Amino acid sequence: MYAFNYHRPASLAEAARLLASNPEAKLLAGGQTYIPTLKQRLARPSDVIDIGGLAELKGITEEAGGVTIGAAVRHAEVAGSALVRRLIPALASLAEGIGDPQVRNRGTLGGSIANNDPAADYPAAVVGLGATVRTSKGRAIAGDAFFTGMFETALEPDEIVTAVHFPKPEKAAYAKFPNPASRYAIVGVFLAKTASGIRVAVTGAAPCVFRATALEQALAASWSAASIDSVTIDPSNLNSDIHAQADYRAHLVKVMAKRALAAAG
Amino acid sequence: MAEKGIGARVPRKEDLRFITGRGRYTDDINQPGQAYAVFVRSPHAHARIKRIDKAPALALPGVLAVLDGQDVAADGLGNLICGWLVKSKDGSPMKMGKHPLLAQEKVRYVGDRVAVVVAETLAQAKDAAEALVVEYEELPAVVDLAGAHEGPLVHDEIPNNLCYDWELGDKAAVDAAFARAHHVTRTELVNNRLVPNAMEPRAAIGHYDPGQDAFTLYLTSQNPHVHRLVISAFVGIAPEHKLRVVAPDVGGGFGSKIFIYGEECVVLWASKKIGGRPVKWTAERSESFLTDAHGRDHVSRAELALDKDGNFLALRVNTKANLGGYMSTFSSCIPTYLYATLLAGQYKTPAIYCDVQAYYTNTAPVDAYRGAGRPEASFLLETLIDQAAMEMRMDPAEIRRKNFIPKTAFPYQTPVALVYDTGDYEACLDEALRLVDYAGFPARRAQSEKNGKLRGIGISCYIEACGIAPSAVVGSLGAGVGLWESAKVRFTHTGKVQVLTGTHTHGQGHETTFSQLVAEKLGVPYEDVEVIHGDTEKTPVGMGTYGSRSLAVGGEALVRACDKIIAKGKKIAAHLLEASEADIEFRDGKFTVAGTDKSKTIGEIVFAAYVPHNYPAGLEPGMEESAFFDPPNFTFPSGTYVCEVEVDPQTGEVDVVKFVAVDDFGNVINPMIVEGQVHGGLVQGIGQALLEGVRYDAGGQLLTGSYMDYCMPRADDVPSFEVHTVRGTACTSNSMGVKGCGEAGAIGAPAAVINAITNAIGVRVEMPATPERVWRAIQSRPMAKAAE
């Protein structure tokens, strides 16, 4: 780890100011990604702004029939939230499947989506539920527009995720095939019947979360496993690495979609 | 049996400190004036070092020294050694590439030590390590066995990267048997490379004391005396009597801490270079992945000849073994004497031939890892036998039973050098089949099928040679050291016992087992026994802990030291009780005149020995005895493991749903510790079979360099084991009749798991049998093809 100045701002405004005033400053939330990066000297920030404890980024609330979750809410809190379990049980079970207990008790929703790891779980829920990402600049970014590429998002460099609003779906489920080592998703499929139609978001399989439109259309025609079977997933844009080749991932997308369908009912 | 004596399930003494965070490991030790070392490592698998510029590093604050290979050469330090000389078929000695403490001219794997930076703080050392300028000329690398023979030369002077081409067995007899075989089963298989992953990473603190002109080395070692020997006799940093090596609590080794690595030598040397301040180095986990000696990495071809009834006629094996960039301390003997000698397994196969080519590649050195050679042999043999059974439409249990060495045939000379002393292979097989409900398997399979799962059952009957080893035997095979063990038993005035052992405990629970043994032998309370190990200044010279040898060899030395205590005690008792020495009996801590009620407790006798006011004339005072023990033979634990898996054909995921282990460890001192050892070994064996596997890319970069990519088994990857030790066949090479249990699980488990998967899906999958591999194997089945 290189030396840096550590800040623990008392308010979101102060955090935003610190971030804006220094181009080499970085945010720290749960630290599950950023601390290892620092330890391996892969990053050299001048200042680290710890927003993990900011009250303004905490809290899970019911809003417009859905749930709004603060950016600094930890995965374990989402997994254990009675509110989330009642309104969007698929989201709670997704959070419960992230990493291991240590990771779930430190890692945050905001950190996860801001980082946009191609194998992270939350991006599938944000896209799959058509959620809205709220930021320190007062923006409300649609889930579909938020994840722009591998480790890339629509956030500006000095912008902080403050909360995510998830509308309540008619039904939804998430099925994940975990990497046995890290437990990140080799393939994760979030499937939802929402007011705005059927959404199928796939994470882990490609450089960035994406909507499997062919599956969406097939399921819109008929909400059945047979519809999923009828679709061919093109492996050419999917990842190949030591854990899974693209064709296996393409196959898993369908298997996970069917599992999610069965779980969603 | 005393309450805490032999056979009792005594909870481990050492666990109190381990589970309350009060263990004292090398990195917990901090000394005044301590400086920190960071190693600059090669980012390339193979490169020539063109230039090292130390100036930018030396200019940074806090830097005390920057040392490289040229400094090592200038100080005349010796190279690291491989302590076991293996000879090729043509009688020529193995070709040992030079292994300097810090690379000279070339680097040979990613992680190879190029230089060390010593600074006041760890952060300063890291900064300076980054500032050091090393210019490389990259060279093409050879990474796997397939390319090794024709590949670029790792050591320019060693043609074809071939370290040795070795053989064992009667080739002519094997060829003749194959010529008349009714059936030949053939296979090719890989034994996957593993990272040892001890929980505590390697660490060392070197300290030169100019006042004493003496060195102390604290480190993570399974054998501190062997470290002292090699560092003094071969590396030449300090004469042996001026070097103290201390291995305090050590958090697991699995073999990887047997070896003498460059890092510990360098910190010791560096301490003197900076004027005698202690120099500490602790590996980061990434360094452990890159540089701890890896395990396994074989590619083999195997053929089994059978007659029409399924009797084994002969076995022919060719193995290529990957040694990595350099030889490590024992790397030559792992794929030879610890491997091919085990190819008889539990069977009376009359003729066996094996030849082994060991190659250098641009990867981390490979050496002993839990089981070391024996898991490779067992995996090869037990999967080959299953294939033979399948091809000949025989039951896998019955083909084994038919070929077992019968229990009446011991001692049994195998065609591959070993003489098994005792064993009863059918007893373990029968018990395992009963416990797993072998007969009920078809019904369980049908039930799984209803749930859309493919169920399979796999048997593995392993044998291992442990208790390493008879010195004369290993010496005749090329070992550079004797492999006896030592012990000292010391009573204090007040009747407490200090046991000093040359073995080292790093998870095995010696403090408990040895205390039980001594409590039983001497009739003293278990709580009154303290086991001391790991410090060359305190303990007698010993060879350390590996090869499941501590109890069978070290424990026997302890028994013999106790016998000497008793013999001396009898002389004192005879004097005090005014009887003849021949009439004194010793039992349960009491010396008694036979046939009378006249007796003295061992405490009274010890007191008399230290306060010899009324004492036998001519007898030395004091009560402290040592013994060395060199066993007449290895020990041969054996057993049957049965694994049941459920495979999800949709994803290829394998769920180990049942695992029964039945072992014959001879007599057992502490069944709970033995079961714990089996549990750990099984987890590692299942890990090898399903999850673990080192991957390098074609350029020699380690792809599985962290736990994000290298999958260690977790508790939820394994079932609740059913572990049973049968009332074993007592080993004849030590008076306790014990055989050793540390490696069995890792040896026997992989074949059981893989055989179960093969049984489930009809195709054998290479280890690790990842979901993707299993899924692809299912897709490749003739049935799946037909269905498409």
Ligand SMILES: Cc1cc2nc3c(=O)[nH]c(=O)nc-3n(C[C@H](O)[C@H](O)[C@H](O)COP(=O)(O)OP(=O)(O)OC[C@H]3O[C@@H](n4cnc5c(N)ncnc54)[C@H](O)[C@@H]3O)c2cc1C
């Ligand atoms: C062993 C392990 C296993 C894991 N397994 C999984 C898994 O199975 N599934 C999964 O989805 N994830 C997994 N993770 C990731 C983890 O769950 C966290 O979500 C992730 O590490 C990021 O969250 P964090 O709060 O730790 O962020 P940090 O590490 O603190 O920050 C990550 C990045 O996000 C930025 N950032 C943080 N908060 C904000 C914000 N509010 N606004 C803008 N930028 C911000 C930081 O500047 C930094 O660049 C795993 C992590 C580990 C270490």
